[in-house]
Structure formats: structure tokens, C-alpha cells
Amino acid sequence: MLTWVDGCPSETLPVQDRGLAYGDGLFETIGVKNGQPLLLARHLSRLKEGCARLALPCDVDLVHSELLRFCALIGEGVAKLIVTRGDGVRGYAPSVSAQARRILQASPWPDYPAKNAEHGVRLFSCQTRLAEQPLLAGLKHLNRLEQVLARAEWQDFEHAEGLMLDVSGRVIEGVFSNLFLIKDGILATPDLQRCGVAGVMRAELLAQCSARGITAVVRDISYAELLDADEIFLCNSLYGIWPVRALLDHDWPVGSLTRKLQSIAGDLVDC
Known part of the structure; x- marks a missing residue:
């Protein structure tokens, strides 16, 4: 696994890093095809917003240039970008002189089953609930214990x-x-x-719908509304779109609009 720390090959971090101690940082999971990072503008935009909201000093232009060089070496796979607040002393208060640390990790392209996209997936009903914290909502911050607990349920x-x-x-x-x-x-x-991660594929699909005259709204959705839907699908920046065919004893067809959007998303993660 190729790993860079602050632009140089390395597999070690200081134990004082605040990302390790407090989850004080952000990350992006970026698909790489033909040596190019996919959906790069949206990843960098989310990173820039996250750094601003966390008051985390980070040279996004430097991150950009390092990421391009790193992806050129990968060729095809996944680049995980982590930005932490860097080293700190004991205590929650961040140092005014803290220097952001940039970590890049490469991994192979995930081998998702083709049937997930073709026939749809069954959703597991997680008992773990997401806490509401508007200050962190939408950000892809390093505190992912809710997701760790949820994924351990099945x-x-x-x-x-x-x-x-x-x-x-x-x-x-x-x-x-x-x-x-x-x-x-x-x-x-x-x-x-209130909570959740504002994914880059989600943002891109909303933009694509707007450009193509497809009505798409962002709003609260109840569990009852979900069960009453005509079609449901999931999306992320690596697999594009997976139709949802079942949740507990409820079933949905893979509809025509899902297929249309799946084709659009497929073009975005292929080059």
C-alpha cells in the first residue's frame, strides 16, 4: 500500500497527532481511473468547506497538487486523503501554531459484486442511530464510530x-x-x-437532475415515506448507484428513473 505523509513516502505518524487522539480532522475517499482523481472538484470543495467549519488550517492548493501526483502513481484504485490538525499536546484545546498534516493512502479499486448494480441490494435495518450535531452535519470528519457500530450489526x-x-x-x-x-x-x-455525510455523488446527482429538468428535492424523510416510495437507490463516489430492492419484508422494483440516473452516475465514475 502506497502511503504519503506530508507529501513524502511514509508509513508512520507521530503519536501526538490530533487525528489519532481526538478524530480532529477530515477525510475524502477518491476514486482513481487512468491516473486521474474522479469528481475532484467536489472532493476539494467539501474538504475546503470542512476545513473552514473546523477552523483547521490547510493549504488546499498544496493538497490538490500532491493528490494529482499521488493519483498519477496509482493509475487505478482508491486514494484516501486524510487531513488532521497535526500534532498537539494533551488537552482538547488546539494549538494556535498547529500545522495540518496531510496523509494519502492508496488501495485497490473495490471489487463490488456486479449484481448490486444490476439487480439491486437488500438493506439491513441498523439499530445504531445517528446523533444530531448541526456543527458537524454534512462533513466527512474522522469521527466515524457510529458507522463502525452500525456496520458491525450484520x-x-x-x-x-x-x-x-x-x-x-x-x-x-x-x-x-x-x-x-x-x-x-x-x-x-x-x-x-442535523447529521449525516453530504456525499460528492449525492451533490453531483442533484446538479445533474437540475441541469436535465428532473425534479429533485432535499427534505426530511420519514421511515413511513421510505416504505411508500416507488423506487429507492443508494449512491457513492466509487460504485455510482445501487438500486434498493428490499428492506426487511418490503420490496421495490428497479425503476426506469433509477436506471436513467444509474447511467449518468456510471459516466461520472468511469473515464
């Missing part, structure tokens, strides 16, 4: 993803993906202003 191969609700019972997302439903030809995706 070990079988029957379920490809898990459904996560917030503590109030609203539908939010999958464990590692965003969710859309379709009802009467209108797309809806959960509002992520």
Missing part, C-alpha cells in the same frame, strides 16, 4: 448496505452511502443539516 452477504436513521427516527443515509427515493416521478434525498 455479517452476512445477503445485505450489501445498512439503513441509518437519526435519533428522531428520520431517514438519513446508508452506512457508507447516500440515499434517494422516488415517488410519483420526483426524487427526494434526506436533509443533512
Whole structure:
């Protein structure tokens, strides 16, 4: 596994790193094809917003140039970019002189079963709930224990993803993906202003819908509304779109609008 720390090959980190001590940082999981990072502008935009909201000093232009060089070496695979607040002393208070640390890790392209995209997936109903914290909502920060606990709830191969609700019972997302439903030809995706991760594929699909005259709204979605949907699908920046065919004893068809958007998403993760 190729790994860089602050632009240089390395596999070690100081134990004082605040990303390790407090989860004080952000990350991006970026697909790489033909030596090029996919959806790069959206990844960098989310990173820049996250750094601003966390008051985390980071040279995004430097990250950009390092990422391009790193991806050129990978060729094809996945680049995981981690930005932490760097080293610190004991205590929560960040140092005013803290220097952001940049970590890049390469891994192979995930071998997802073709049937997930072709026939759809069964969702596991996770009992782990997402806490509401508007200050962190939407960010891909390093505190992922809720997702770790949710993913540990199932070990079988029957379920490809898990459904996560917030503590109030609203539908939010999958464990590692965003969710859309379709009802009467209108797309809806959960509002992520209280919790959840605002995925780059989610953002791109919303933009594509707007450009193509497809009605798509961002709003709160109840569990009852989810069960009453005509179509449901999941998305992320690596696999594109997976239709949802089942959750517990509920079933959905793979509809025409899902297939249309799946084709659009497929073009975005292939080059």
C-alpha cells in the first residue's frame, strides 16, 4: 500500500497527532481511473468547506497538487486523503501554531459484486442511530464510530448496505452511502443539516437532475415515506448507484428513473 505523509513516502505518524487522539480532522475517499482523481472538484470543495467549519488550517492548493501526483502513481484504485490538525499536546484545546498534516493512502479499486448494480441490494435495518450535531452535519470528519457500530450489526452477504436513521427516527443515509427515493416521478434525498455525510455523488446527482429538468428535492424523510416510495437507490463516489430492492419484508422494483440516473452516475465514475 502506497502511503504519503506530508507529501513524502511514509508509513508512520507521530503519536501526538490530533487525528489519532481526538478524530480532529477530515477525510475524502477518491476514486482513481487512468491516473486521474474522479469528481475532484467536489472532493476539494467539501474538504475546503470542512476545513473552514473546523477552523483547521490547510493549504488546499498544496493538497490538490500532491493528490494529482499521488493519483498519477496509482493509475487505478482508491486514494484516501486524510487531513488532521497535526500534532498537539494533551488537552482538547488546539494549538494556535498547529500545522495540518496531510496523509494519502492508496488501495485497490473495490471489487463490488456486479449484481448490486444490476439487480439491486437488500438493506439491513441498523439499530445504531445517528446523533444530531448541526456543527458537524454534512462533513466527512474522522469521527466515524457510529458507522463502525452500525456496520458491525450484520455479517452476512445477503445485505450489501445498512439503513441509518437519526435519533428522531428520520431517514438519513446508508452506512457508507447516500440515499434517494422516488415517488410519483420526483426524487427526494434526506436533509443533512442535523447529521449525516453530504456525499460528492449525492451533490453531483442533484446538479445533474437540475441541469436535465428532473425534479429533485432535499427534505426530511420519514421511515413511513421510505416504505411508500416507488423506487429507492443508494449512491457513492466509487460504485455510482445501487438500486434498493428490499428492506426487511418490503420490496421495490428497479425503476426506469433509477436506471436513467444509474447511467449518468456510471459516466461520472468511469473515464
